Amino acid sequence: MPQVSPHADFRVLPSVDEVLKDPAVATLEFPRALVVAAVREVLADLRQVVGEKRSVQDRLARLGAEVGERVRRITTLSLRPVINATGVVLHTNLGRAPLSASAIEAICQTAGAYSNLEYDLDAGARGKRDVHAAALLERLLGAPAVVVNNNAAAIFLALHELAARGEVVVSRGELIEIGEGFRIPDVLARSGARLREVGTTNRTRIEDYRAAINDQTRVLLRVHRSNFKIVGFTERPTLAELVELGHQTGLPVVEDLGSGCLVDLTRYGLDSEPQVGESIAAGVDVVTFSGDKLLGGPQAGILAGKREWIARIRRNPMFRALRVDKLTYAVLGATLRDYLLESYDHIPILAMLSQTEAQIRDRAAKLLASLHGIRGELASGRSVIGGGSTPAMELPTTLLALHPPPGVSAATCERRLRTGFTPVVARVEDERVLVDLRTVLPDQESSLAEMLKQVWT
Numbered sequence: 001m002p003q004v005s006p007h008a009d010f011r012v013l014p015s016v017d018e019v020l021k022d023p024a025v026a027t028l029e030f031p032r033a034l035v036v037a038a039v040r041e042v043l044a045d046l047r048q049v050v051g052e053k054r055s056v057q058d059r060l061a062r063l064g065a066e067v068g069e070r071v072r073r074i075t076t077l078s079l080r081p082v083i084n085a086t087g088v089v090l091h092t093n094l095g096r097a098p099l100s101a102s103a104i105e106a107i108c109q110t111a112g113a114y115s116n117l118e119y120d121l122d123a124g125a126r127g128k129r130d131v132h133a134a135a136l137l138e139r140l141l142g143a144p145a146v147v148v149n150n151n152a153a154a155i156f157l158a159l160h161e162l163a164a165r166g167e168v169v170v171s172r173g174e175l176i177e178i179g180e181g182f183r184i185p186d187v188l189a190r191s192g193a194r195l196r197e198v199g200t201t202n203r204t205r206i207e208d209y210r211a212a213i214n215d216q217t218r219v220l221l222r223v224h225r226s227n228f229k230i231v232g233f234t235e236r237p238t239l240a241e242l243v244e245l246g247h248q249t250g251l252p253v254v255e256d257l258g259s260g261c262l263v264d265l266t267r268y269g270l271d272s273e274p275q276v277g278e279s280i281a282a283g284v285d286v287v288t289f290s291g292d293k294l295l296g297g298p299q300a301g302i303l304a305g306k307r308e309w310i311a312r313i314r315r316n317p318m319f320r321a322l323r324v325d326k327l328t329y330a331v332l333g334a335t336l337r338d339y340l341l342e343s344y345d346h347i348p349i350l351a352m353l354s355q356t357e358a359q360i361r362d363r364a365a366k367l368l369a370s371l372h373g374i375r376g377e378l379a380s381g382r383s384v385i386g387g388g389s390t391p392a393m394e395l396p397t398t399l400l401a402l403h404p405p406p407g408v409s410a411a412t413c414e415r416r417l418r419t420g421f422t423p424v425v426a427r428v429e430d431e432r433v434l435v436d437l438r439t440v441l442p443d444q445e446s447s448l449a450e451m452l453k454q455v456w457t
């Protein structure tokens, strides 16, 4: 905080009551308490600069306006839609998966009314919220499933139920950290289980797992490496080997799949990502995955697998603390129904993956043509899938590379785009602003064009 000048003369500052009478303040159509609080804050700010004659004079002149701005700022919702021009499809900082039209419709219908969330309409009696996803999930995955708040919660709950006070065997090559401080060893410790590391960072064999098993062992854990890749001299047992070891020893195999992919991504020209159904079919006892990564639904964590384990996990008292609300069930149900109907293109994330470089080139060329007077060109680039999918998961794309107007830096354009009326998040490279239309939703294209024109003029 700046030092208050010893010569500060606070008498130059008006009183709260005087500011309240300022026409710019008196005409504000906000509750008095909000306005008074804003006046106090503005005056407190001014007290810090009272020694510096000039800035005080300037700010005194626009005191009323400043109070208005402050009240408006606090009553403007801070969570806003953003245009993602980065080409990172599952951008965790930008809210991961945008929802499908049917998911949005479901959320609107459920949000403003009572619902049968936990009421069995046929029986006229209390029901379970689980039913709203259970049948869809079981049909899609081939196994019973339950839903919690996110995948971190799902792993926690699985280990809390199946491994508390016992040991969990994990390969040293899978002790990963994902963004925002999610570390497998830490979650494992908080679940009450003890970590039993086996193998080395790059190589773990099935014998390593076998040798680590003792009378304290409760779970064999497998984790999708998500945001990093081990290449070169590597070895990892197959899922089948791990499941076989589980059978021989009577231990459940739990797999954290991360992204929760339900379709074959090679159809989009991507490397194959493990699918949930494959793990279930391979005999994994419990798989966990996110709802808002490749699945393209709401933030949620899904646990699926053998009926007895899922039933035990469902009975764990922590389930109550980690369960999801009606809006999540509404969105998840609608998203899963799209999968069941094979309407993959209705799911925005999958529609983005399915766009070819040529289709994006078309969109980019049209956009550029509409930006009269903005200098730019089309360039080949790569879109990143992100969201904890395999790091090598990239798709060829066409970038719109825009040169800043004369006398302005690309960084300034990038900042103006980001802080404008409709925030646009883009990248800067070689003094150009790069726009990847793969992640710009079709109905955002005209707002994007408006924003570009505004910033460039």
Ligand SMILES: *Cc1c(COP(=O)(O)O)cnc(C)c1O
Binding pocket: 150, 151, 152, 153, 178, 182, 223, 224, 225, 226, 227, 256, 257, 258, 259, 289, 290, 291, 300, 301, 387, 388, 389
């Ligand atoms: C993303 C991810 C998580 C965390 O999932 P959230 O749904 O964000 O809690 C856990 N494990 C893996 C392997 C992941 O990729």
